[in-house]
Amino acid sequence: MAGSSVEAEQDEKEAQADAQAGGLDADSAALLARLSRNIRHFRGQRGMTRKNLAEQSGVSLPHLARMESAQGNVSVVVLGKVAKALNQPVASLFADEDARTGDFNLIVEFLKRQPVGNLARIREQIFADYQPTDGLRKDRIVLIGLRGAGKSTVGQALAERLGRPFVELNREVEQEAGLSLQEIITLYGQSGYRNLERRCLEQVVAKHPQVVLATGGGIVAEPLTYEILLNAFFTVWLHAEPDTHFRRVMDQHDIRIAKPALYREAMDNIHRTLEARDHLYRMAAFDVDTTQRSVDEVVARIAGQMGA
Structure with a gap:
C-alpha cells in the first residue's frame, strides 16, 4: 500500500512536470496533474481499463490518454462524461489525496443523505x-x-x-x-x-x-x-x-x-x-x-x- 502511494505521488510529479514543460504555469500544471491522478485512481478502484472508460464515457482513447498524462485543457462537457462513467461528482476529480480516504468518503455520503434540518x-x-x-x-x-x-x-x-x-x-x-x-x-x-x-x-x-x-x-x-x-x-x-x-x-x-x-x-x-x-x-x-x-x-x- 505504501509503495502504491509513493508510486502515485511520483506519477503526479511527473505529470505536473510534463504539464509545465508544455508551457503551463505551476498552478495550472498542478491542477491538471491532480486531475490525471484522480482519474487513474477512480478507474483503478473500479477495475476499469482505459478502453473501458472510453467506451462508457464516450471520450476517445487518445483524449483520455492526454487527460491521464496531464496534457492539454479539458472541456467541462468532457469532464462531466468522465465523472459520470466513474460514478463520481466532477468535483472529486480535482480533490486532494486526503479527500479520497475511505472514512472521508463514507462521512460525506452519510451527510448527503441527511435532511437539511439535521x-x-x-x-x-x-x-x-x-x-x-x-x-x-x-x-x-x-x-x-x-x-x-x-x-x-x-x-x-x-x-x-x-x-x-x-x-x-x-x-x-x-x-x-x-x-x-x-x-x-x-x-x-x-x-x-x-x-x-x-x-x-x-x-x-x-x-x-x-x-x-x-x-x-x-x-x-x-x-x-x-x-x-x-x-x-x-x-x-x-x-x-x-x-x-x-x-x-x-x-x-x-x-x-x-x-x-x-x-x-x-x-x-x-x-x-x-x-x-x-x-x-x-x-x-x-x-x-x-x-x-x-x-x-x-x-x-x-x-x-x-x-x-
Missing part, C-alpha cells in the same frame, strides 16, 4: 465532541457580519468592558504583508489574500488565549478559515437592515451617493451578499441585530451572554 444538529454534536468546551471558547470572542454591521466599534467597546485585547484581522493581514488589503488582492488575488488571512487567524489563536476579534465580512465563505473560527472562538453575528449597512459604510468614508441608479446598485449588492451568506452567518453561536441598538446596548447583550 445538518446543524450534526455539526453541533461533532463540534461538541472535538472542539474546546464553551467555557474555553468564550475566552475568545469573534464578531462576524457584513461590512457596516458595527464589528469594529462594538469590538473595541466589548474588549474594553471585558478587559481583553481587541484585534482586527484585516489589520493583522496588512501588517503581515506590509501592504494594504487592495494591494494584497491586486498582487496575489483572492486566493493569496485568503491564505494570508487564515495564517494570521491561526497566529491570533496561538498568541491570544483571551481576545475580541473583528473579521472581514467574507471570511464565512472560506470553509477552512470559518471552521477555525467556529472551533476556537465564541462566534457572534452582528447584522442590521440593508439600509443601515449602506448608511454606515457611506459614513465611514464620508461619501454621499446622489445618483439613484448608483444607490440602487449598491443596495442590490448588499441584498445579494446578505442572501448568499445568510446560512453561513446563522451558524454563529449568538447574534445581535444592531439596527436600532446603540453600541452600549449591543455590548451589554454580548457581555450578558458571556456572563459578564
Whole structure:
C-alpha cells in the first residue's frame, strides 16, 4: 500500500512536470496533474481499463490518454462524461489525496443523505465532541457580519468592558504583508489574500488565549478559515437592515451617493451578499441585530451572554 502511494505521488510529479514543460504555469500544471491522478485512481478502484472508460464515457482513447498524462485543457462537457462513467461528482476529480480516504468518503455520503434540518444538529454534536468546551471558547470572542454591521466599534467597546485585547484581522493581514488589503488582492488575488488571512487567524489563536476579534465580512465563505473560527472562538453575528449597512459604510468614508441608479446598485449588492451568506452567518453561536441598538446596548447583550 505504501509503495502504491509513493508510486502515485511520483506519477503526479511527473505529470505536473510534463504539464509545465508544455508551457503551463505551476498552478495550472498542478491542477491538471491532480486531475490525471484522480482519474487513474477512480478507474483503478473500479477495475476499469482505459478502453473501458472510453467506451462508457464516450471520450476517445487518445483524449483520455492526454487527460491521464496531464496534457492539454479539458472541456467541462468532457469532464462531466468522465465523472459520470466513474460514478463520481466532477468535483472529486480535482480533490486532494486526503479527500479520497475511505472514512472521508463514507462521512460525506452519510451527510448527503441527511435532511437539511439535521445538518446543524450534526455539526453541533461533532463540534461538541472535538472542539474546546464553551467555557474555553468564550475566552475568545469573534464578531462576524457584513461590512457596516458595527464589528469594529462594538469590538473595541466589548474588549474594553471585558478587559481583553481587541484585534482586527484585516489589520493583522496588512501588517503581515506590509501592504494594504487592495494591494494584497491586486498582487496575489483572492486566493493569496485568503491564505494570508487564515495564517494570521491561526497566529491570533496561538498568541491570544483571551481576545475580541473583528473579521472581514467574507471570511464565512472560506470553509477552512470559518471552521477555525467556529472551533476556537465564541462566534457572534452582528447584522442590521440593508439600509443601515449602506448608511454606515457611506459614513465611514464620508461619501454621499446622489445618483439613484448608483444607490440602487449598491443596495442590490448588499441584498445579494446578505442572501448568499445568510446560512453561513446563522451558524454563529449568538447574534445581535444592531439596527436600532446603540453600541452600549449591543455590548451589554454580548457581555450578558458571556456572563459578564
